[in-house]
Amino acid sequence: MVKRQFKIISEAGIHARPATLLVQTATKYNSKVTLEYQGKSVDLKSIMGVMSLGVGHNAKIVINANGDDEKDALNAVSETMEKEGLSK
Amino acid sequence: MKKLTGVSANDGIAIATVYKLVDSDLSFKKRTIKNPEKEIDRFEDALRSSGKELISIKKRVLSLLGDKAAQVFQAHIVMMRDPEFVNPIINQIKNNHINAEYALKKVSDRSVRYFDMMVNNHYMQERKNDIVDISKRIMSHLLGKKLPDLSLINKPVVVVTHDLTPSDTAQLNTKYVKGIVADQGGRTSHSAIMARILAMPAIVNTQKITNLVSNNDQIIVDGDSGIVIVNPTHKQVSIYQKKLKLQNQKLNSLNNLKQRKTVTKDKKRVMLSANIGTHNDATTALKNGAEGIGLYRTEFLYMNSDRLPTEDEQFQSYKTVLQRMKNKPVIIRTLDIGGDKQLPYMQMPKEDNPFLGYRAIRFSLNKEDIFRTQLRALLRASNYGDLSIIFPMVSTLGEFRAAKSIYNEERQKMINQNQPVGKIKIGIMVEVPSAAILADQFAKEVDLMSIGTNDLIQYTMAADRGNNYVANLYQPYHPAVLRLIKHVIDACHHEHKPARMCGEMASDPIAMPILLGMGLDEFSMSSSSILKIRSLMKKLDTNKMAKLATKVVHSANTSEDVIEMVKSMVSFQY
Numbered sequence: 001m002v003k004r005q006f007k008i009i010s011e012a013g014i015h016a017r018p019a020t021l022l023v024q025t026a027t028k029y030n031s032k033v034t035l036e037y038q039g040k041s042v043d044l045k046s047i048m049g050v051m052s053l054g055v056g057h058n059a060k061i062v063i064n065a066n067g068d069d070e071k072d073a074l075n076a077v078s079e080t081m082e083k084e085g086l087s088k
Numbered sequence: 089m090k091k092l093t094g095v096s097a098n099d100g101i102a103i104a105t106v107y108k109l110v111d112s113d114l115s116f117k118k119r120t121i122k123n124p125e126k127e128i129d130r131f132e133d134a135l136r137s138s139g140k141e142l143i144s145i146k147k148r149v150l151s152l153l154g155d156k157a158a159q160v161f162q163a164h165i166v167m168m169r170d171p172e173f174v175n176p177i178i179n180q181i182k183n184n185h186i187n188a189e190y191a192l193k194k195v196s197d198r199s200v201r202y203f204d205m206m207v208n209n210h211y212m213q214e215r216k217n218d219i220v221d222i223s224k225r226i227m228s229h230l231l232g233k234k235l236p237d238l239s240l241i242n243k244p245v246v247v248v249t250h251d252l253t254p255s256d257t258a259q260l261n262t263k264y265v266k267g268i269v270a271d272q273g274g275r276t277s278h279s280a281i282m283a284r285i286l287a288m289p290a291i292v293n294t295q296k297i298t299n300l301v302s303n304n305d306q307i308i309v310d311g312d313s314g315i316v317i318v319n320p321t322h323k324q325v326s327i328y329q330k331k332l333k334l335q336n337q338k339l340n341s342l343n344n345l346k347q348r349k350t351v352t353k354d355k356k357r358v359m360l361s362a363n364i365g366t367h368n369d370a371t372t373a374l375k376n377g378a379e380g381i382g383l384y385r386t387e388f389l390y391m392n393s394d395r396l397p398t399e400d401e402q403f404q405s406y407k408t409v410l411q412r413m414k415n416k417p418v419i420i421r422t423l424d425i426g427g428d429k430q431l432p433y434m435q436m437p438k439e440d441n442p443f444l445g446y447r448a449i450r451f452s453l454n455k456e457d458i459f460r461t462q463l464r465a466l467l468r469a470s471n472y473g474d475l476s477i478i479f480p481m482v483s484t485l486g487e488f489r490a491a492k493s494i495y496n497e498e499r500q501k502m503i504n505q506n507q508p509v510g511k512i513k514i515g516i517m518v519e520v521p522s523a524a525i526l527a528d529q530f531a532k533e534v535d536l537m538s539i540g541t542n543d544l545i546q547y548t549m550a551a552d553r554g555n556n557y558v559a560n561l562y563q564p565y566h567p568a569v570l571r572l573i574k575h576v577i578d579a580c581h582h583e584h585k586p587a588r589m590c591g592e593m594a595s596d597p598i599a600m601p602i603l604l605g606m607g608l609d610e611f612s613m614s615s616s617s618i619l620k621i622r623s624l625m626k627k628l629d630t631n632k633m634a635k636l637a638t639k640v641v642h643s644a645n646t647s648e649d650v651i652e653m654v655k656s657m658v659s660f661q662y
Contacts, residue, residue, distance in 0.1 A: 045170075
């Protein structure tokens with residue numbers, strides 16, 4: 001399993017558009033990818049799950065990936081996070 | 089005959105028969121099933137066919153209504169495959185041996201309740217309607233029933249409905265659907281926006297239209313006054329047929345002008361361009377016969393975002409406009425922020441006089457990193473068409489020189505890195521009186537000038553048009569404003585450069601003849617005004633208008649004088 005921590009720098013947090021893109025990215029991989037925030041963990045392949053967390057500005061989150069392509073999955077998700085201005 | 093009123097969502101007249109859009113009967117019974125595996129297969133089949141249907145709807149919407157409308161269906165596709173939605177349904181079937189319909193209903197109801205609880209989250213509340221829409225679609229496939237297919241309509245109708253869903257609208261064939269009447273909605277509701285995009289008359293919020301009509305009733309939709317008439321009298325029909333005929337004639341004569349160049353009665357060429365706010369507006373501009381983009385306001389790229397747009401995002405947007413315009417001239421204005429326009433993610437200082445304060449080029453020159461990112465995106469896009477850049481709110485030559493030298497630095501950097509850059513013209517918006525007064529000096533240094541009337545009027549008259557106490561002083565036709573404009577136009581011509589305007593005045597029927605007489609070369613306005621102005625210009629003689637302009641500039645004392653003078657020389661029949 002691999003994991004990485006992120007601090008959300010975007011003012012609006014993980015909002016509609018970036019959430020959809022994160023889910024689309026995670027879905028491309030076989031690994032189980034989860035998002036952890038404030039003790040709750042949701043499936044990053046579920047748009048409803050991600051949205052239900054209400055991740056806001058300055059939130060600290062952890063992304064976990066577990067599976068045969070876990071490294072690629074985590075890298076791709078990190079890239080989307082940066083591209084969407086969610087984190088540095 | 090029944091007459092009722094609602095809220096007009098789009099104007100225009102339609103006379104046709106009623107097509108009542110009613111939901112299909114999606115009722116079912118709860119069943120216990122013996123073979124869950126087989127039932128799960130049946131559910132997955134329904135998912136697959138729903139998915140295929142959504143993809144084809146999305147394609148249709150994309151080509152018909154554009155990117156934004158199509159995003160709704162992209163969201164549906166993602167949500168339909170959401171494991172938090174699909175897995176509970178499969179588990180219900182597997183563990184409780186219930187039929188797929190019942191499992192779907194149970195899970196979708198639970199999701200709806202869950203969204204209902206999130207009262208503080210507007211986005212999640214909206215998703216509730218998506219879940220309802222998706223569930224309906226899957227259910228129809230499970231039951232082998234067709235959802236009403238509006239694309240099958242093959243005779244002229246007015247669609248009467250409780251409320252139009254996005255999926256419904258996507259299937260409207262504008263060839264046959266002449267109008268929309270709905271029980272619910274307001275001017276800004278989804279169905280109203282769609283009606284305007286499709287340019288069909290629509291009346292919403294009638295409360296009870298679905299109770300009052302049956303299929304094949306005759307119906308008149310009067311979007312100009314918000315009236316619906318069901319089974320009209322002969323007299324009403326003939327009155328409205330006349331109105332409809334007139335409407336079509338006007339439309340046809342304007343449509344004939346779409347591909348034409350703009351010429352005056354004495355065959356002088358004038359250029360009519362469009363003001364746009366997003367790259368998608370370029371398509372609308374072309375549809376309305378724009379000969380170029382006179383002003384692309386880039387601030388929406390910054391405002392409709394939750395962070396600064398990246399160089400790449402900006403590049404894509406500028407490139408899209410240039411490509412769509414196919415070598416027609418495109419003028420892009422750099423970021424005009426401050427005053428009444430704020431960025432949600434950027435703290436701006438609190439000012440006592442924001443309109444006399446930190447905005448537009450003043451902001452860009454202070455936030456060089458943001459400015460340079462925009463300039464680089466513009467430089468990269470310049471390879472795709474005919475690009476000019478203008479700086480907003482320039483007050484002094486010093487500001488123009490500073491902005492241009494930053495531009496030159498970025499340009500040189502790209503050239504040093506062997507990156508291709510196109511030929512770009514660099515100029516200013518003339519909207520501060522100091523720049524208008526020194527227009528002769530500016531004209532020597534800049535490649536182009538475009539007069540921004542909204543600000544020029546407010547700064548010349550020192551009156552905020554949004555302030556009711558002084559709004560009467562905001563006078564576009566005031567001789568002081570007109571003299572200033574004439575001075576700018578003359579300064580451009582003295583340097584053999586075209587004179588341009590991109591404010592609301594350019595499409596104002598009183599101001600336009602004067603501006604034509606002053607020799608303005610390019611009029612830039614909102615797309616919807618272009619054809620009207622083109623048809624009006626055909627009737628104006630530039631020599632006559634030049635006399636009018638001279639008279640106005642020399643002898644008018646007040647705005648009222650100006651209006652009188654114009655009216656005595658021009659008749660305003662479009």
